[in-house]
Amino acid sequence: MNNSTPIRIGIVEDEALIADHLAQSLEDLGYQIAFIADEAAETLDLLQANNTIDLLLLDINIHGALDGIDLANQVNRLYSIPLIFISSNTDAKTLERVRYTRPAGFIVKPYTLKDLETTIGIALFNYYDGEIGNEKSESPSSVNSSFFLKDKHAFVRLDFGDILYVEALDNYSVIHTGSGKHIVSQTLKSVEQKFSGNNFMRIHRSFLVNLEKIEKIEPKSVTISGKEIPLSESNKSELLQRVNLF
Template identity: 30%
Template sequence: MASVASCRYRNQEPAMNCIIVDDEEMSRAIIKHFVEQTQFLHLVGVCPDAITASNVLRDEAVELLFLDIEMPQMSGMELVRSLTVKPQVIFITSRTDYAVEAFEYQVADYLVKPVTYARFLKAVEKVRDNMDLHTLSQQNPRDIYVKTDAKIVKVNLNDLLYVEALADYVILHTAGGRHIVHSTMKGIEKKLNTGDFARVHRSFIINVEKIEAIEDLSILINKKYIPIGASYKDAFYKRLNVL
């Protein structure tokens, strides 16, 4: 399975190339069947061990890796650590005790055997949506794309006033309204990786260009007073070059 076929999905966008790595034949067969039932996936390799997989990864443009953890010679964790260019990774394992360590490698998901197709599909759809958002954002670095409810919304960074944390969500306040997104502040900070934004409180990220005034320990933006956290104050004032 070395060649890449011209499978298509959505508006004629290319399918995601993926490989399966598992030393259990039955597990490989089940995941292979799931992949073949999923229109936006294209299988380019099925590997019985991590060493074989590392060779496939050198030869093929792989975007998604279905990976067992406990395998002879080289574990799934060791394979991930060895990769300089990392595809999206979904661990599929019979063990639950590796989950915390697995997510330290920023894997897309962690599935525990036996895996149902519904759970498999949920995981790969999350990967697909994240890759779509990343691709869209790369087209214009002044735009970010966020998922709100059932739609994807484009937010121009010039219009973004500030970001506010709300439990498991964040609110993006813009000149034209607000968007509620299921994300963490850390995740949004990564998207706002430009010099225009500053974390000023554990619950607020601001657009520095939108500051109207700073009064005591508050920042005025668009008639809203935003608190400055004590642990963020010195770094924020230093950034503004306040004497």
């Protein structure tokens, strides 16, 4: 998926060797490391400087006056980012504090690569509402610019602006971009609903197109990236209303 941006993960861990091992494990799973920090103040500064963080992994015992749970509360107040704790602290009092931060997951040390893969995959799936769409926030920056697709062991970001058109294939849909295509296990109707508000339109029972990518409109078809796509008579009037005619 060359046109997709890998998921960026921030790590908060005060043991340098563990942090390095965790970073390498995440990279092996296809994720990108946004930063590594060992205390709360540094983490908050890095989050402010990095506005494209998709997930934060937190140890509970970290350097500084605030522990990982205190930091999680600060992050929840300031940002909309899923949090996963990685810790050996599993006593009842600690877990009670953790519970109120509503984390997306909790991984107990020592962990395995499979623990990371499974917990992060489920957390991202739940937080970003499945393979397509991000309906947790109403801000245009998160809803109208990108979504996540499952790619082997990871979830990767795909920008709406990179999409040319979507084609129906039985109960699947094929998302065509300038550099390739991606098959998702959802009907075109489902994709259309989740793409609403992002300048896409159903112009045929089998095609959903990005209006900004249309190069030519003819009586029975439109052309996108050199491909002729059928245009239904019933959709023609709405299409002409939605594009800018001079």
